[in-house]
Amino acid sequence: MSAGRTSEELWTEAQRHLVGGVNSPVRAYRAVGGTPPFIADAEGAVMRSVDGRRYVDFIGSFGPLVLGHSHPAVVEAVREAAARGTSFAAPHEGEVELARTVKELVPGIEKIRFVNSGTEATQSAIRLARGCTGRDLVLKFEGCYHGHVDALLVEAGSGLATFGIASSAGIPAATARDTIVLPLDDEDALEQAFRRHGGHLAAAIIEPLPANNGLLVQRPEYLERLRRLCTENGALLILDEVLSGFRVPGVTIGAGLGIEPDLYTLGKVIGGGLPVGAYGGPARWMDRLSPLGPVYQAGTLSGNPLAVAAGLATLRELRANDGWARMDALGAFLDQELGPVLEASAHPYRLVRCGSIFWLAYGDDELPRRTDGFHPNTAEIFGLLHRELLERGYMLAPSAYEVGFLSLAHDEDALTGFAGAVGEALEEVPAP
Ligand SMILES: Cc1ncc(COP(=O)(O)O)c(C=O)c1O
Known part of the structure; x- marks a missing residue:
């Protein structure tokens, strides 16, 4: 186990033993830069890193955790x-x-x-x-x-x-x-x-x-x-x-x-x-x-x-627990909180959502329905946004093209906090 080691220390060692330090490529943070936080434990909507940092998690293990962690x-x-x-x-x-x-x-x-x-x-x-x-x-x-x-x-x-x-x-x-x-x-x-x-x-x-x-x-x-x-x-x-x-x-x-x-x-x-x-x-x-x-x-x-x-x-x-209706209601709450924040931002982000799955689409054009509809700055801007959100304790998947996942453990406070953090983070991201 980590015996008190930091994410930086574990990342250095991980790269000696595991290919690229990981067992699935996106986890290596190549698309956003920086060192991936090593997770010590997780409960509900929150993951904690070995560095003692706390993150509201919107990855949900890339989808499975509809009830949140350690339900x-x-x-x-x-x-x-x-x-x-x-x-x-x-x-x-x-x-x-x-x-x-x-x-x-x-x-x-x-x-x-x-x-x-x-x-x-x-x-x-x-x-x-x-x-x-x-x-x-x-x-x-x-x-x-x-x-x-x-x-x-x-x-x-x-x-x-x-x-x-x-x-x-x-x-x-x-x-x-x-x-x-x-x-x-x-x-x-x-x-x-x-x-x-x-x-x-x-x-x-x-x-x-x-x-x-x-x-x-x-x-x-x-x-x-x-x-x-x-x-x-x-x-x-x-x-x-x-x-x-x-x-x-x-x-x-x-x-x-x-x-x-x-x-x-x-x-x-x-x-x-x-x-x-x-x-x-x-x-x-x-x-x-x-x-x-x-x-x-x-x-x-x-x-x-x-x-x-x-x-x-x-x-x-x-x-x-009427899970599907509740997740959709949580999603609607996210629309309500995050939608205006994105609209007010200088960056052309829009929220796309279906049930408990969401994505931040970058660009002014019609929402993309195929892969040639992406704005050329999508990845670069997302990398900066991702870093700013991590600093504020919110974890999105480390790629502009991965979606976010809500769970029944995300309460309204978590979503309001997330919307506020996105607003703050976007102010720190320079226009391309
Ligand atoms: C639509 C879809 N099909 C198949 C897979 C592969 O699943 P797994 O990673 O469990 O092999 C994924 C993984 O993300 C997926 O999203």
Whole structure:
């Protein structure tokens, strides 16, 4: 443990043992500069660093912590589960309960398979779609992140509806070529892609609320068109709601808009802060999985009793406390507090929000719905704002393009304080 060491000291040592000092790249603060605070403990809406500093946290572990940190019901559920056994690699009641609960909340899911991360969920859903259709091609959208799956770490090639190129080293060109990448928010590009490739497409995968490159709220008609084209062409529609699921009005964007996918991918909230992902949909697709069908997918720790206990406790608390309505009300309070502060600022920031997910959009133009709508100063200005907010005890994710997360532990005082701090911070940020 830290034995009284500071974040600076730990950061120096971390870089000797961990690649870039971290286990997931954004945590290294490369996009905002400075030393990442090392967290000693966290409770409710607050994280405390080893340096004794206190931060109101708007990262929420990048989404899972809808109840805030160390919620007593979650801690107790994990403690009880651990006392009964940390892993069985055999069926147990908790995984059945979590599956039933997710099904009750998300219409259209008849069968579920739990895995250990969102990445595993999307990777497995793609394999299942290929297995169900006997086709190889996958369609994805620029700016949507689906975890570090080879087939999905792909950028658009030149021109519309062309085959993708890998966006990470280590991805075979042949894998990237099986992925077609389209810009978001463009019905013509969709129609053209389906005309050219529709008969070979296994699946289209989309974040229906793209939230990994800013918060790019999509037009419902666009998502409906995608649903229709998938149906007409025999391709499966995968709604990746790993991030948006259980954080938006309607529980999922799909359910809220009445757009039923062939497969959902889920994660984050359903693990309550422990490692869980899931994919699910109608039995006619899901039953193609092993042991019933020919598509293989397995996991030593899948359905882990601690993880499902944390997820169940989280969903039970949300349901029992009218969680989705309360989060939306908190979000509306944030709009009310932060909106005028941003308007009064010399910087052209606007608040974009859906349920408990928010983003500070930089620029005067129409709110972006695709990744080419970003102002060129977005990252630079955010880096300065981020530093000023940290100084004032408010922690946003260390990148201009990551969203913020509210939890039921954020009370009105925390949000009023945040709005005030943003106002002060923006005064310290020079205009570009
Ligand atoms: C929409 C979406 N899909 C998939 C993933 C990957 O999940 P994980 O990081 O648990 O592998 C993420 C992670 O942020 C995500 O936001």
